[in-house]
Amino acid sequence: MFVPHSEIDLKKMFEELSISSLDDLFTHIPETLKLNDGLNVPPSLSELESISDFENLESKNIQNLICFAGGGHYDVYLPQTVKSLTMRPEFMTSYTPYQAEISQGILQVLFEYQSLICDLTDMELANASLYDGATSVAEAISVAINKTKRDNVVISNGFNPNTKEVVNTLLDRKKFNINYVDLVNYLFPEDYVFSQDDAAFVVSLPHYEGSAQDLTSIVHNAKAAGVITICYADPSMLGILKSPGSMGFDIVVAEGQSMGSPLSFGGPTVGWFATRKELARLVPGRIIGESRDSNNTKTYVMTLRAREQDIRREKASSNICTNQTLNAIGSTIHLSWLGPEGLYEIGYQAIQKASYMKQLLADNNFNVLNHTSSLREFLIETDKSAEEVILEMGAKGFLAGIKYDDNQILVAVTEKRTKAQIDYYVDSLVEVDNA
Amino acid sequence: MHSGGNASSLPLVGGAPEPTINQLSKPGRRASRFPKLDVPVTEINNSAIRNDKPSLPEVSEHDLVMHYSRLAHRNFAVDVGFYPLGSCTMKYNPRFADYVAGLNTFANSHPSTPSAFTQGNLEVLHELEKFLIEITGMDNATFQPPAGASGELTGLLIIKKYLEENNLTNKTDIIVPDSAHGTNPASAKMAGFNVVEVSTDVRGMVNIDELKELVNENTAGLMLTNPNTGGLFEENIMEISNTIHENGGLVYYDGANLNAIVGVCRPGDMGFDIVHSNLHKTFATPHGGGGPGSGPVAVKAFLKEYLPGPIVEKYENNYEWYMPKLSIGRMHGYHGNFLVALRALVYMKLLGKEGLDTLGSYAVLNARYLSSIISKVIPLAYNEPCMHEFVATVKDLKKSHKIKAYDVGKALLDKGFHSPTIYFPLIIEEALMFEPTETQTVDTLDDLAETLKLIIDELQGDDVSLEEYPKNLPVGRPNELIPAKHLTVNWGDFELLELTE
Numbered sequence: 049m050f051v052p053h054s055e056i057d058l059k060k061m062f063e064e065l066s067i068s069s070l071d072d073l074f075t076h077i078p079e080t081l082k083l084n085d086g087l088n089v090p091p092s093l094s095e096l097e098s099i100s101d102f103e104n105l106e107s108k109n110i111q112n113l114i115c116f117a118g119g120g121h122y123d124v125y126l127p128q129t130v131k132s133l134t135m136r137p138e139f140m141t142s143y144t145p146y147q148a149e150i151s152q153g154i155l156q157v158l159f160e161y162q163s164l165i166c167d168l169t170d171m172e173l174a175n176a177s178l179y180d181g182a183t184s185v186a187e188a189i190s191v192a193i194n195k196t197k198r199d200n201v202v203i204s205n206g207f208n209p210n211t212k213e214v215v216n217t218l219l220d221r222k223k224f225n226i227n228y229v230d231l232v233n234y235l236f237p238e239d240y241v242f243s244q245d246d247a248a249f250v251v252s253l254p255h256y257e258g259s260a261q262d263l264t265s266i267v268h269n270a271k272a273a274g275v276i277t278i279c280y281a282d283p284s285m286l287g288i289l290k291s292p293g294s295m296g297f298d299i300v301v302a303e304g305q306s307m308g309s310p311l312s313f314g315g316p317t318v319g320w321f322a323t324r325k326e327l328a329r330l331v332p333g334r335i336i337g338e339s340r341d342s343n344n345t346k347t348y349v350m351t352l353r354a355r356e357q358d359i360r361r362e363k364a365s366s367n368i369c370t371n372q373t374l375n376a377i378g379s380t381i382h383l384s385w386l387g388p389e390g391l392y393e394i395g396y397q398a399i400q401k402a403s404y405m406k407q408l409l410a411d412n413n414f415n416v417l418n419h420t421s422s423l424r425e426f427l428i429e430t431d432k433s434a435e436e437v438i439l440e441m442g443a444k445g446f447l448a449g450i451k452y453d454d455n456q457i458l459v460a461v462t463e464k465r466t467k468a469q470i471d472y473y474v475d476s477l478v479e480v481d482n483a
Numbered sequence: 484m485h486s487g488g489n490a491s492s493l494p495l496v497g498g499a500p501e502p503t504i505n506q507l508s509k510p511g512r513r514a515s516r517f518p519k520l521d522v523p524v525t526e527i528n529n530s531a532i533r534n535d536k537p538s539l540p541e542v543s544e545h546d547l548v549m550h551y552s553r554l555a556h557r558n559f560a561v562d563v564g565f566y567p568l569g570s571c572t573m574k575y576n577p578r579f580a581d582y583v584a585g586l587n588t589f590a591n592s593h594p595s596t597p598s599a600f601t602q603g604n605l606e607v608l609h610e611l612e613k614f615l616i617e618i619t620g621m622d623n624a625t626f627q628p629p630a631g632a633s634g635e636l637t638g639l640l641i642i643k644k645y646l647e648e649n650n651l652t653n654k655t656d657i658i659v660p661d662s663a664h665g666t667n668p669a670s671a672k673m674a675g676f677n678v679v680e681v682s683t684d685v686r687g688m689v690n691i692d693e694l695k696e697l698v699n700e701n702t703a704g705l706m707l708t709n710p711n712t713g714g715l716f717e718e719n720i721m722e723i724s725n726t727i728h729e730n731g732g733l734v735y736y737d738g739a740n741l742n743a744i745v746g747v748c749r750p751g752d753m754g755f756d757i758v759h760s761n762l763h764k765t766f767a768t769p770h771g772g773g774g775p776g777s778g779p780v781a782v783k784a785f786l787k788e789y790l791p792g793p794i795v796e797k798y799e800n801n802y803e804w805y806m807p808k809l810s811i812g813r814m815h816g817y818h819g820n821f822l823v824a825l826r827a828l829v830y831m832k833l834l835g836k837e838g839l840d841t842l843g844s845y846a847v848l849n850a851r852y853l854s855s856i857i858s859k860v861i862p863l864a865y866n867e868p869c870m871h872e873f874v875a876t877v878k879d880l881k882k883s884h885k886i887k888a889y890d891v892g893k894a895l896l897d898k899g900f901h902s903p904t905i906y907f908p909l910i911i912e913e914a915l916m917f918e919p920t921e922t923q924t925v926d927t928l929d930d931l932a933e934t935l936k937l938i939i940d941e942l943q944g945d946d947v948s949l950e951e952y953p954k955n956l957p958v959g960r961p962n963e964l965i966p967a968k969h970l971t972v973n974w975g976d977f978e979l980l981e982l983t984e
Contacts (some may be wrong), residue, residue: 049833049834049835049837049838050574050575050767050834050838050921050922051649051838051845051922052924053842053848053924053925057924057925059782060925061509061852061925064624064852064855064856065851065852065855066773070841070844070845071488071844071849073844073848073851073868074747074844075868075913076716076718076868077716077718077747077748078718078720078721080721081720081721081748081749081752082747082748083746083749083840085746086746086748086836086839087617087618087836087840088840089617089618089831089835089836089839090832090835090836091616091835091836091837091914091928092833092834092835093832093833093839094833095579095833098579098829098832098833101832102583102586103586104794105603105606106583106586106587106588106589106603108590108598108606109589109592109600109601109603109604110588110596110600111587111588112587113596113600115593116968117593117595117596119595119823120816121593121594121595121817122593123593125517125754127515129514129544129547129548133547133548133551133552133555134916135581135612136552136555136732137560137561137562137563138555138556138558138559138560138562138563138771139555139558139560139771139964140560140562140769140771140772141532141560141561141562141576141769142558142559142560142561142770142771142772143561143568143571143573143772143773143774143901144770144772144773145773147892147896147901147902148561148958149560149893149896149953149956149958149959149960149961150559150771150901150956151558151559151898152501152554152557152558152957153554153555153556153557153558153792154554154772154773155557156501156554156557158772159503159972159973159974160503160504160505160974162513162972162973163973163974163975164539164540166973166975167537167538167539167971167973167975168537168538172971172973172975173973173974174972176615176773176810177773177774177817179629179630179633180526180629180815180816180817181794181816183629183633183814183815183816183817184539184817191947194795195566196931198488208816210813210817211722211816212815213812213813214812214813214815214816214928215972216812217640217811217812217813217814218636218673218790218814219678220675220714222675223675230565242695246744252802252904254531260529260531261529261530261531262531263531267765273745281662283859285761286537286550287534287536287537288531288532289531289533290779291533291537291789294533295547299708301817303823310590310591310819311590311591311592311593311594311627312590312591312592312594312822313589313592313593313596313601313604313815313817313818313821313822314594314774314815314816314817314818314819314821315594315595315629315817315818315819315820315822316510316629316774316775316822316823317657322766328970334773335972336972337970337971337972338971338972339961339962339963339965340958340961340962340965341958341959341960341961342951342962343958343959344949345488345500345958345959346500346608346958347718347958347961349960349961349963351970352970356665356667357632357666357669358664358665358907359665360665361665361668361669361678362668362671362672362678363670363672364669364672366629366633366669366673367633367635367636367666367670367672368632368633369631369632369664369665369708369761370632370773370775370776370778371629371630371759371773371774371775372771372774372775372776373771373773373774373775374769374771374774374775375774375775376652377551377771377772380504381521381547383539384514384540384542385515385544385547385874386503386512386514386515386537386539387512387513387514387515387539387541387542388536388537388539388541389515389536389541390514390515390517391515391537391539392524392536392537393515393517394517395558396520396632397515397520398520399526399527400525400527401520401522402519403522403525403527404522404525405522407525410960420699421529422533423529425525435503435597437838439566439597439599442597442599442600442841447593447595447596450741450801459569467517467521467522468524469707473511480713482960
């Protein structure tokens with residue numbers, strides 16, 4: 049369908065190759081391997097015919113649920129400006145910028161991306177993206193293990209369970225031990241004692257359950273034991289939270305969806321990765337640096353390439369090749385659109401609206417389990433099973449949150465939610481959970 | 484010389500360097516506006532709250548749009564010109580897929596939305612699985628892996644778990660050809676295997692005799708792409724896969740070169756047990772400047788229960804998530820790169836039987852034709868019929884005129900073409916690897932060959948300074964020494980001084 053060959057073209061090409069049909073191209077392939085009748089797939093469709101097919105398919109999803117779910121992916125407003133610039137074909141349809149002379153656009157945007165993330169997290173060196181938040185946590189742990197040569201990993205239990213599953217998959221559990229530390233009253237215990245065997249301390253800011261704390265003293269204790277400290281931060285809250293760098297963390301990773309990517313059913317999004325220069329050589333993935341060309345003009349290039357799989361092969365810092373550049377471009381443009389006031393506003397409004405919602409829920413006799421320590425995301429208890437409540441709230445037009453436990457739901461509020469939506473949510477929940 | 488290929492350098496804008504967004508920042512400017520807070524204000528007391536505003540650029544919306552549009556103008560892309568880039572399958576990305584991927588609930592579903600509310604999304608993955616297993620000759624697939632390298636790791640972790648379940652933990656060696664992509668050995672290492680390299684014979688194929696010597700009771704499996712990275716079909720593939728199977732190992736197909744054989748033959752019929760596909764190559768999803776991709780893994784039925792999950796299962800009236808019983812676990816926080824998978828489904832449905840049956844044939848036709856006309860300019864590395872890509876070498880020109888593959892690639896940039904892949908596969912000296920894909924016209928292929936001839940003639944001239952190429956682009960050759968001495972990786976001008984040591 050996107051093949052341009054006319055009969056005249058084919059005649060010319062066949063003559064050049066002294067063949068008379070396409071089949072003649074494959075005389076060297078064993079006959080027994082060839083597909084004689086072709087593939088068992090449906091017939092070709094024109095674009096016009098397939099529009100209704102795909103619109104019908106899309107309509108099988110429940111439409112326009114008002115989103116109160118978070119857990120790492122947030123319904124933050126994505127401006128048209130950011131969407132349309134990110135989807136410029138020169139960005140979207142380009143290859144990895146190995147040829148610097150014709151890739152200055154992508155290279156400069158990625159240099160800006162790295163710089164913005166460093167500024168925002170108070171780190172010195174960011175890479176040009178990883179797959180998503182969950183895989184970034186696993187990559188950060190690998191860096192810590194490679195740096196410390198220790199084999200114990202301390203992870204806060206206040207993590208999205210899917211993230212923990214990814215870490216369990218990617219970390220060789222025969223070689224390394226993972227010690228999951230329970231939160232106490234939804235906060236990481238300040239008096240946790242780190243050991244000299246611990247390679248990494250991994251904690252989420254805010255915790256998965258939505259509570260947040262200044263982690264400075266815990267980070268200090270971990271570092272005193274020689275542990276590499278890793279913060280999994282929520283980018284859309286970094287305008288209002290103390291930066292991970294200011295708390296002393298060595299590595300910051302994040303699920304970057306809320307900055308520049310639509311929810312996308314979870315992918316493609318982008319994993320942020322930033323660290324201090326001491327760890328530069330262990331960083332996974334691509335890094336963009338500033339150089340000069342032969343005329344001394346500022347030129348961006350891919351740098352520190354000796355860490356990567358295409359050069360180091362089995363000795364590479366990671367096997368990552370294709371990353372999430374386009375989503376990183378989205379993060380760059382979104383952060384630039386927001387500016388300091390905008391990023392602050394996203395965090396501030398989310399927290400204020402969540403505070404209003406928590407109080408309204410409490411006034412209606414719902415138990416908000418982490419009312420005081422939570423910010424924009426919190427746990428509520430339900431009488432009915434969480435699953436039932438979420439399904440019945442769907443019929444009222446809400447994605448009510450994420451099931452946390454049999455009778456607990458994790459609810460997230462973003463700046464997009466309105467007072468009217470919150471009021472209607474609580475009214476609906478009263479109906480659903482008391483019925 | 485009036486094809487799309489030749490005109491394509493023109494849109495790349497040179498001139499003064501573009502300032503960074505930070506240099507465009509002025510205090511008090513902003514693009515963002517938000518509705519007024521519509522709930523009563525409460526005091527927030529939390530030790531994690533900061534007292535100041537974050538450090539970000541302050542720019543107007545118009546400045547922002549101009550800046551990123553100007554940067555876009557400084558970038559080559561499939562929509563701008565021809566990428567004869569071996570191993571990368573840079574084909575045309577249908578615009579219609581953008582429309583479908585932008586439809587409301589496709590683009591905006593929260594990943595935790597219950598399956599009862601997202602039947603359309605689950606059906607997308609199920610439909611795509613049906614296409615993919617038919618094309619590859621496998622039985623089941625997962626869409627967890629977000630890229631090819633993640634797919635490779637998935638496949639290797641499946642092999643590992645399978646061996647553990649069958650008490651074959653002595654099997655620790657993964658055999659990888661010396662011509663393989665760098666991700667193959669890197670992934671094998673990450674999965675905890677030893678990497679054993681098998682060499683390539685003079686014809687450019689896996690050295691079968693050596694392979695037979697290397698295979699023993701410790702062999703866990705083999706990673707192979709067919710056609711291989713030299714663009715040649717491994718004619719002894721059945722003997723290769725049988726050799727591994729007879730020793731209790733599994734055979735893994737690196738799908739990087741799948742485009743060559745779609746509709747021609749199938750990895751599943753060649754003895755491969757596990758296959759990953761790069762949807763961003765073979766199935767025309769945009770490469771995004773380096774990503775996102777999608778690297779679904781398909782397996783034979785006996786490995787289904789090892790797949791990372793959850794995967795989609797179809798029941799009588801609905802679709803449900805299913806976690807395979809012996810699953811290696813999750814490879815991604817949610818469902819992999821769903822919107823990339825959706826775009827691939829759009830492409831497959833548009834192509835349908837007519838398009839998919841002939842996909843590999845046209846990709847090979849273009850490559851074979853290009854190899855034939857380029858061989859009159861630069862010698863090919865192997866004297867064998869190529870599949871979707873081929874390797875040429877300028878090792879003779881290097882000896883006679885000091886012209887390296889790198890120089891030829893740089894000179895091509897000036898003429899409006901992306902460079903072919905250079906210095907890969909590693910086993911071929913001064914390699915230039917060409918992959919035209921099926922979406923280029925014969926005129927563009929002719930232009931490339933003619934342009935190569937012009938370049939080679941020009942570069943052999945007496946007064947030529949090779950370092951000056953390219954000459955007509957926004958920047959010239961980057962100085963490779965500066966980053967090694969003074970590494971600037973953010974606009975805070977951070978220097979990594981240890982590099983000077």
